Amino acid sequence: MLQYLKKLSLAKKLLVSNILYGIPVVVLMVLMIKAKTKDMTFAEYESYGNEYQRPLEVALEKISRHKLVAQRALHGDSQSKSELAAIQGQIDQAFSSVEAVNGKRGEALQFTTAGLEQRKRGHLKPELVKQKWETLKGKISGLKPAESNDEHAALIADVRGMITHLGDTSNLILDPDLDSYYLMDVTLLALPQMQDRIQEITGYVEGILRRGRISEDERIQVNTYATLLKTVDLDRVTADVQTVLSEDANFYGTSQTLQDNLSRGVAEVQASVGDLAALTKKISGSSQVTVTPDAYLTVSTKALGASYSFWTTSIDELDRLLQARMSSIGADRLWSVLLGMLALVFAAGVSWFIAVSLRKSLSQAVGRLSESASTTNTSSVELVSTSQALSSSSSEQAAAIQETTATLDQINAMVNKSLDNASKSSQVADTSHKTAVAGKGSVEDMIRAIDEINKSNGEIVKQIDESNRQISEIVKIINEIGTKTKVINDIVFQTKLLSFNASVEAARAGEHGKGFAVVAEEVGNLVQMSGNAAKEISDMLEACMPKVTAIVEDTKSKVERLVSLGKSKVDAGTQVANRCGDALEEIVRTVSEVNTMVREISGASEEQAKGVGEITKAMQQLDQTTQQNSSMSNETARYAEALSQQAENLRQIVTTIEEEVLGSSQRAAQVSPAGQGAGVVPLKREKGEKGEKGEKGEKKTKPAAKREKPLAKGA
Known part of the structure; x- marks a missing residue:
């Protein structure tokens, strides 16, 4: 297998x-087609189910x-008998249609013995249901x-059971689209149930109306x-x-047909069935029967006809929806196949x-x-010569x-010595700076x-001034005491006069x-004592005032002299200290x-070092x-030989x-004398030229080596 692939060209391999x-x-693609x-x-x-349901719905x-007409006929209505025969013929025709569609779709929809028995519906075989009808038809009159x-x-x-069975086996109840699913619900479940209920209501109410009376239970029903x-x-x-x-x-x-037909049909059903429901509600609302049987049958027949007509419209539209879905799926399948084939053809063309x-x-x-390859071989020879020259130059440069x-080692030693002295x-400058800073700090202190x-x-000074002020206040107080003492003396004098006058008046x-004279005498004595005391206080104040004033003035003058002398000494010391501080500050700065x-x-x-x-x-x-360059030049020479x-x-x-691209068979054809081309001949010719170029390269590299030596010395 591998040998065969080697013979193929690259295009065929791709x-x-x-x-x-x-x-x-x-x-x-096949799986996708199967899914479609x-x-x-x-x-x-689903369309098979609709096809099968049509004759069943007619039946x-x-x-x-037939059930309603039979009830009338059995109650003695002679006209109903002829109508009953016509309906029986229609039912026979409907069952014939059921047999025809069963022969066509029965096996697909599992209307077989096995399919029905599996679902416990063996009694729903079409022939058995038809036989039940034939039996009923034969004995209806009795x-x-x-x-x-x-x-x-x-x-x-049984007929509704057959409809349920075809709904299960035809996938109708599993419809995947919302529009067709709900339309299926209308045709398969809702409308048949409505029609059955209308028939049941009609039969029940018709009997009441023909009887002409209604009980309470019947009204409820x-x-x-x-x-x-x-x-x-x-x-x-x-x-x-x-x-x-x-x-x-x-x-x-x-x-558009669905929108128009369903809207119109459901409106008719709403009107007719709504009328029937309203009329039935009216009958239940009164204990008196006021509606005639014929009037009720007219409304009922209209509602039933509208429901069957709407069922036909609905199932036709359901068939159209199913057909549209199948057409869309078929188109998708066709386009998928075409696009897949085009993709394969396009991929093959692009690959080619x-x-x-x-x-x-x-x-x-x-x-x-x-x-x-030829150029590389020539360059390798020249590279050997150049490497040798580079090795020689590197040796001179190393010396x-x-x-x-x-020389740099000696310079480095001298720089290191200068660095030690610096x-x-x-360190000495730091010590001097610290000492000067300390002296400056002492002067500042x-x-x-x-x-x-x-x-x-x-x-x-402030305290002395405050003391002088307080002494002045004391002197002021003493002066005030003297003033008050004079006032007391005046009062004593006045009191003595009053005492004397009182004594005179007492004598009179x-x-x-x-008694009053005794009091006046005692008051006079007290006044005399107060006067003596006041005079003593006044004499004492007059004696101490000059002394206090002299002491205050003497103390104030002495303190002022001491403070003035101390301040002059302090100012002189401050000036000397400031001059010392300025000198030390200059020393510190320097x-x-x-x-x-x-x-x-x-x-x-240090930077120089x-x-x-x-x-x-x-x-x-x-x-x-x-x-390393010298060593590498030697290595380069060896590599040049390896490069060759x-x-x-x-x-x-x-x-x-070339063999991979052209295939070994085409490569062999090109190597043969009849097929020599651009692939091999240039290679052989270049191989022959290798020695010539190599010799020329060696001759040219020797002067190059001489040119490299001055460069090495200059470096």
């Missing part, structure tokens, strides 16, 4: 690869009608009305019938139709185009690789670098202490003024500048690099690529 990649695409076909089959089975309608109702109800139940017909049947049909109309646009586009382009591009690349490195000077003394003297009074300069010198020396160290390190690295060998290997690779 074609085979494309075919292999196309196989999964084809498989996926399954969806179409699903819709087809259901006619059997329900049945009682109640028996006729029971027989008809059983037959109607009739009201229940009316309510169920309105809320359960009519409202359900209306809601389903509204959903169909709303959702129709969301599936395969809007169907890419293969041809690659073949052309690779052929050109092979030619360029062949030329590059010069070693001499430079030794460091010591910086002394200045602050003198300032504090000055402030204390000021406080002393005689015996009656003796020392700081010296310290800064020393540090700058030290930093510069680092720079010299970096230069030395760089020279050492350059020396190592030069030695690689050029030969490259020619072999080119040959292999």
